[in-house]
Amino acid sequence: MLVSAKDMLEKAREGKYAVGQFNINNLEWTKSVLLTAEELKSPVILGVSEGAGKYMTGFKTVAAMVRAMMEELNITVPVALHLDHGTYDGCYKCIKAGFSSIMFDGSHYPIEENIEKTKELVKVAHAMGLSLEAEVGSIGGEEDGVVGLGECADPQECKAIADLGIDFLAAGIGNIHGKYPENWPGLRFDVLEQVKAAVGDMPLVLHGGTGIPEDMIKKAVSLGVAKINVNTECQLSFAAATREYIEAGKDLKGKGFDPRKLLAPGADAIRATVKEKMELFGSVGKAKE
Numbered sequence: 691m692l693v694s695a696k697d698m699l700e701k702a703r704e705g706k707y708a709v710g711q712f713n714i715n716n717l718e719w720t721k722s723v724l725l726t727a728e729e730l731k732s733p734v735i736l737g738v739s740e741g742a743g744k745y746m747t748g749f750k751t752v753a754a755m756v757r758a759m760m761e762e763l764n765i766t767v768p769v770a771l772h773l774d775h776g777t778y779d780g781c782y783k784c785i786k787a788g789f790s791s792i793m794f795d796g797s798h799y800p801i802e803e804n805i806e807k808t809k810e811l812v813k814v815a816h817a818m819g820l821s822l823e824a825e826v827g828s829i830g831g832e833e834d835g836v837v838g839l840g841e842c843a844d845p846q847e848c849k850a851i852a853d854l855g856i857d858f859l860a861a862g863i864g865n866i867h868g869k870y871p872e873n874w875p876g877l878r879f880d881v882l883e884q885v886k887a888a889v890g891d892m893p894l895v896l897h898g899g900t901g902i903p904e905d906m907i908k909k910a911v912s913l914g915v916a917k918i919n920v921n922t923e924c925q926l927s928f929a930a931a932t933r934e935y936i937e938a939g940k941d942l943k944g945k946g947f948d949p950r951k952l953l954a955p956g957a958d959a960i961r962a963t964v965k966e967k968m969e970l971f972g973s974v975g976k977a978k979e
Protein backbone atom coordinates (compact mmCIF):
# COMPACT_ATOMS: atom_id res chain seq x y z
CA MET A 691 0.00 0.00 0.00
CA LEU A 692 1.12 3.54 -0.68
CA VAL A 693 0.89 5.14 2.75
CA SER A 694 2.03 8.20 4.63
CA ALA A 695 5.33 7.60 6.43
CA LYS A 696 3.99 8.75 9.79
CA ASP A 697 2.86 5.41 11.23
CA MET A 698 5.81 3.39 9.97
CA LEU A 699 8.28 5.85 11.47
CA GLU A 700 6.51 6.10 14.80
CA LYS A 701 6.54 2.30 15.02
CA ALA A 702 10.23 2.32 14.10
CA ARG A 703 11.05 4.88 16.76
CA GLU A 704 9.20 2.84 19.39
CA GLY A 705 10.74 -0.42 18.21
CA LYS A 706 14.28 1.04 18.02
CA TYR A 707 14.88 0.37 14.34
CA ALA A 708 14.95 2.60 11.28
CA VAL A 709 13.13 2.52 7.96
CA GLY A 710 15.34 3.08 4.92
CA GLN A 711 14.59 5.75 2.36
CA PHE A 712 16.03 4.60 -0.94
CA ASN A 713 16.13 7.17 -3.71
CA ILE A 714 14.79 6.05 -7.08
CA ASN A 715 15.92 7.17 -10.53
CA ASN A 716 14.04 4.99 -13.00
CA LEU A 717 12.04 1.81 -13.42
CA GLU A 718 14.90 -0.55 -12.53
CA TRP A 719 15.61 1.31 -9.30
CA THR A 720 11.96 1.33 -8.25
CA LYS A 721 11.44 -2.34 -9.06
CA SER A 722 14.59 -3.40 -7.20
CA VAL A 723 13.67 -1.48 -4.04
CA LEU A 724 10.01 -2.65 -4.04
CA LEU A 725 10.87 -6.31 -4.63
CA THR A 726 13.48 -6.31 -1.88
CA ALA A 727 11.14 -4.67 0.63
CA GLU A 728 8.45 -7.25 -0.17
CA GLU A 729 10.91 -10.16 0.03
CA LEU A 730 12.17 -8.99 3.43
CA LYS A 731 8.75 -7.90 4.70
CA SER A 732 10.14 -4.46 5.46
CA PRO A 733 8.38 -1.10 5.33
CA VAL A 734 10.15 1.21 2.88
CA ILE A 735 10.27 4.81 1.71
CA LEU A 736 10.93 5.61 -1.95
CA GLY A 737 12.75 8.94 -2.11
CA VAL A 738 12.47 11.17 -5.16
CA SER A 739 14.61 14.29 -5.43
CA GLU A 740 13.42 17.14 -7.62
CA GLY A 741 16.20 16.33 -10.08
CA ALA A 742 15.19 12.66 -10.28
CA GLY A 743 11.55 13.68 -10.65
CA LYS A 744 12.47 15.90 -13.59
CA TYR A 745 14.60 13.12 -15.08
CA MET A 746 11.63 10.75 -14.94
CA THR A 747 9.62 13.44 -16.83
CA GLY A 748 7.72 14.73 -13.81
CA PHE A 749 6.21 13.77 -10.46
CA LYS A 750 2.96 12.59 -12.04
CA THR A 751 4.85 9.99 -14.05
CA VAL A 752 6.65 8.84 -10.91
CA ALA A 753 3.47 8.53 -8.83
CA ALA A 754 1.64 6.67 -11.60
CA MET A 755 4.57 4.29 -12.15
CA VAL A 756 4.96 3.50 -8.47
CA ARG A 757 1.25 2.87 -7.91
CA ALA A 758 0.94 0.69 -11.00
CA MET A 759 4.11 -1.23 -10.21
CA MET A 760 2.96 -1.96 -6.67
CA GLU A 761 -0.26 -3.39 -8.03
CA GLU A 762 1.40 -5.47 -10.76
CA LEU A 763 4.04 -6.82 -8.35
CA ASN A 764 1.54 -7.47 -5.55
CA ILE A 765 3.48 -5.39 -3.05
CA THR A 766 1.83 -5.74 0.36
CA VAL A 767 4.34 -4.00 2.66
CA PRO A 768 3.81 -0.32 3.57
CA VAL A 769 5.47 1.96 1.00
CA ALA A 770 5.72 5.74 1.23
CA LEU A 771 6.43 7.79 -1.88
CA HIS A 772 8.37 10.74 -0.54
CA LEU A 773 9.71 13.96 -2.04
CA ASP A 774 13.34 14.37 -0.97
CA HIS A 775 14.63 17.90 -0.21
CA GLY A 776 11.56 19.53 -1.68
CA THR A 777 11.34 23.20 -2.55
CA TYR A 778 8.18 25.10 -1.65
CA ASP A 779 6.82 24.74 -5.21
CA GLY A 780 8.01 21.13 -5.49
CA CYS A 781 6.01 20.21 -2.38
CA TYR A 782 2.79 21.49 -3.93
CA LYS A 783 3.53 19.65 -7.18
CA CYS A 784 4.02 16.35 -5.33
CA ILE A 785 0.89 16.83 -3.22
CA LYS A 786 -1.02 17.27 -6.48
CA ALA A 787 0.75 14.39 -8.22
CA GLY A 788 -0.30 11.86 -5.56
CA PHE A 789 2.80 11.41 -3.41
CA SER A 790 2.13 10.12 0.11
CA SER A 791 4.85 12.07 1.90
CA ILE A 792 6.94 15.19 1.36
CA MET A 793 10.06 16.77 2.74
CA PHE A 794 10.15 20.52 2.78
CA ASP A 795 13.76 21.60 2.96
CA GLY A 796 13.64 25.16 4.18
CA SER A 797 17.05 24.91 5.83
CA HIS A 798 18.56 27.52 3.52
CA TYR A 799 15.96 30.13 4.54
CA PRO A 800 16.29 32.25 7.67
CA ILE A 801 14.68 30.25 10.49
CA GLU A 802 11.60 32.54 10.63
CA GLU A 803 10.88 31.89 6.96
CA ASN A 804 11.57 28.16 7.32
CA ILE A 805 9.02 28.11 10.18
CA GLU A 806 6.42 30.09 8.25
CA LYS A 807 6.62 27.95 5.10
CA THR A 808 6.84 24.66 7.01
CA LYS A 809 3.77 25.63 9.03
CA GLU A 810 1.74 26.26 5.90
CA LEU A 811 2.87 23.04 4.21
CA VAL A 812 2.12 20.92 7.31
CA LYS A 813 -1.46 22.13 7.17
CA VAL A 814 -1.85 21.38 3.46
CA ALA A 815 -0.05 18.02 3.60
CA HIS A 816 -2.05 16.80 6.60
CA ALA A 817 -5.34 17.85 5.03
CA MET A 818 -4.44 15.57 2.10
CA GLY A 819 -3.23 12.69 4.31
CA LEU A 820 0.48 13.11 3.57
CA SER A 821 3.29 13.09 6.12
CA LEU A 822 5.81 15.93 6.22
CA GLU A 823 9.52 16.00 6.99
CA ALA A 824 11.24 19.29 7.77
CA GLU A 825 14.90 20.18 7.99
CA VAL A 826 16.94 22.32 10.33
CA GLY A 827 20.68 22.82 9.84
CA SER A 828 21.87 22.05 6.32
CA ILE A 829 23.22 18.60 5.51
CA GLY A 830 26.73 18.77 4.09
CA GLY A 831 27.84 17.67 0.64
CA GLU A 832 26.04 18.16 -2.63
CA GLU A 833 22.55 17.14 -3.67
CA ASP A 834 21.10 18.22 -7.02
CA GLY A 835 23.53 21.12 -7.18
CA VAL A 836 22.72 22.40 -3.69
CA VAL A 837 25.88 22.38 -1.62
CA GLY A 838 25.38 22.24 2.14
CA LEU A 839 28.08 23.02 4.66
CA GLY A 840 27.19 20.24 7.10
CA GLU A 841 26.44 22.47 10.02
CA CYS A 842 24.93 21.06 13.18
CA ALA A 843 21.33 21.95 13.90
CA ASP A 844 20.44 24.30 16.75
CA PRO A 845 18.26 22.28 19.18
CA GLN A 846 16.05 25.29 19.93
CA GLU A 847 15.37 25.81 16.23
CA CYS A 848 14.59 22.08 15.99
CA LYS A 849 12.04 22.47 18.75
CA ALA A 850 10.43 25.47 17.05
CA ILE A 851 10.02 23.45 13.83
CA ALA A 852 8.95 20.23 15.60
CA ASP A 853 6.24 22.17 17.47
CA LEU A 854 4.58 23.00 14.13
CA GLY A 855 3.16 19.48 14.01
CA ILE A 856 5.59 18.03 11.46
CA ASP A 857 5.85 14.23 11.36
CA PHE A 858 9.62 13.75 11.34
CA LEU A 859 12.68 15.95 11.45
CA ALA A 860 15.99 15.99 9.61
CA ALA A 861 18.54 17.72 11.81
CA GLY A 862 22.15 18.12 10.73
CA ILE A 863 24.51 16.26 13.07
CA GLY A 864 27.68 16.36 10.99
CA ASN A 865 26.28 13.99 8.33
CA ILE A 866 26.85 14.79 4.66
CA HIS A 867 25.54 13.68 1.27
CA GLY A 868 27.69 11.61 -1.05
CA LYS A 869 30.94 9.91 -0.11
CA TYR A 870 32.46 10.85 3.23
CA PRO A 871 35.94 12.39 3.09
CA GLU A 872 38.87 10.57 4.77
CA ASN A 873 39.12 13.21 7.48
CA TRP A 874 35.41 13.18 8.41
CA PRO A 875 35.22 13.43 12.21
CA GLY A 876 32.03 11.31 12.54
CA LEU A 877 28.48 11.95 13.68
CA ARG A 878 27.94 14.43 16.51
CA PHE A 879 26.06 12.30 19.02
CA ASP A 880 26.18 15.12 21.56
CA VAL A 881 24.14 17.26 19.15
CA LEU A 882 21.78 14.35 18.43
CA GLU A 883 21.14 13.97 22.16
CA GLN A 884 20.45 17.69 22.54
CA VAL A 885 18.07 17.64 19.58
CA LYS A 886 16.31 14.58 21.00
CA ALA A 887 15.96 16.28 24.39
CA ALA A 888 14.47 19.36 22.68
CA VAL A 889 11.98 17.62 20.38
CA GLY A 890 10.92 14.64 22.51
CA ASP A 891 9.36 11.68 20.70
CA MET A 892 9.61 13.06 17.17
CA PRO A 893 11.17 10.48 14.79
CA LEU A 894 14.51 11.82 13.54
CA VAL A 895 15.96 11.44 10.06
CA LEU A 896 19.57 10.76 9.16
CA HIS A 897 20.47 11.96 5.67
CA GLY A 898 23.63 10.86 3.87
CA GLY A 899 23.50 7.24 5.06
CA THR A 900 26.18 6.11 2.59
CA GLY A 901 29.48 5.33 4.25
CA ILE A 902 28.53 5.98 7.88
CA PRO A 903 30.16 3.16 9.90
CA GLU A 904 27.76 0.49 11.18
CA ASP A 905 28.37 1.20 14.86
CA MET A 906 27.48 4.88 14.34
CA ILE A 907 24.29 3.90 12.49
CA LYS A 908 23.27 1.63 15.36
CA LYS A 909 24.02 4.26 17.97
CA ALA A 910 22.06 6.88 16.01
CA VAL A 911 19.05 4.50 15.83
CA SER A 912 19.28 3.88 19.59
CA LEU A 913 19.13 7.67 20.08
CA GLY A 914 15.91 8.21 18.10
CA VAL A 915 16.84 8.10 14.41
CA ALA A 916 13.93 6.25 12.72
CA LYS A 917 14.59 7.04 9.04
CA ILE A 918 17.89 6.73 7.21
CA ASN A 919 18.37 8.00 3.67
CA VAL A 920 20.43 5.93 1.25
CA ASN A 921 21.13 7.24 -2.23
CA THR A 922 24.79 7.26 -3.24
CA GLU A 923 25.40 3.66 -2.19
CA CYS A 924 22.82 2.26 -4.63
CA GLN A 925 24.32 4.41 -7.38
CA LEU A 926 27.80 3.11 -6.66
CA SER A 927 26.74 -0.53 -6.60
CA PHE A 928 24.69 -0.13 -9.80
CA ALA A 929 27.64 1.52 -11.56
CA ALA A 930 30.15 -1.11 -10.37
CA ALA A 931 28.01 -4.05 -11.52
CA THR A 932 27.33 -2.41 -14.89
CA ARG A 933 31.03 -1.67 -15.36
CA GLU A 934 31.91 -5.28 -14.61
CA TYR A 935 29.39 -6.53 -17.19
CA ILE A 936 30.70 -4.21 -19.89
CA GLU A 937 34.37 -4.75 -19.09
CA ALA A 938 33.87 -8.51 -19.25
CA GLY A 939 32.54 -7.92 -22.79
CA LYS A 940 29.21 -9.56 -21.93
CA ASP A 941 27.30 -7.00 -23.98
CA LEU A 942 29.18 -8.22 -27.05
CA LYS A 943 28.20 -11.87 -26.64
CA GLY A 944 24.90 -13.19 -27.96
CA LYS A 945 22.12 -10.75 -27.14
CA GLY A 946 24.01 -9.30 -24.19
CA PHE A 947 23.29 -5.82 -25.52
CA ASP A 948 19.56 -6.28 -24.80
CA PRO A 949 18.81 -3.54 -22.24
CA ARG A 950 17.01 -6.07 -20.06
CA LYS A 951 20.26 -8.03 -19.85
CA LEU A 952 22.56 -5.01 -19.76
CA LEU A 953 20.74 -3.44 -16.80
CA ALA A 954 20.14 -6.68 -14.89
CA PRO A 955 23.44 -6.88 -12.99
CA GLY A 956 23.01 -3.28 -11.80
CA ALA A 957 19.43 -3.95 -10.72
CA ASP A 958 20.58 -7.06 -8.81
CA ALA A 959 23.34 -5.01 -7.18
CA ILE A 960 20.78 -2.46 -5.97
CA ARG A 961 18.74 -5.28 -4.45
CA ALA A 962 21.80 -6.55 -2.59
CA THR A 963 22.58 -3.07 -1.25
CA VAL A 964 18.99 -2.45 -0.16
CA LYS A 965 18.93 -5.85 1.60
CA GLU A 966 22.18 -5.12 3.42
CA LYS A 967 20.83 -1.75 4.61
CA MET A 968 17.46 -3.11 5.73
CA GLU A 969 19.27 -5.75 7.78
CA LEU A 970 21.55 -3.12 9.32
CA PHE A 971 18.67 -0.75 10.09
CA GLY A 972 16.64 -3.57 11.68
CA SER A 973 13.50 -3.14 9.55
CA VAL A 974 13.40 -6.73 8.20
CA GLY A 975 10.16 -8.50 9.11
CA LYS A 976 8.65 -5.36 10.63
CA ALA A 977 5.91 -5.08 8.01
CA LYS A 978 4.40 -8.29 9.42
CA GLU A 979 3.81 -6.84 12.88
Ligand SMILES: [Zn+2]
Nearest residue numbers: 829897898919
Ligand atom coordinates in the same frame (compact mmCIF):
# COMPACT_ATOMS: atom_id res chain seq x y z
ZN1 LIG B 1 19.37 14.51 2.13
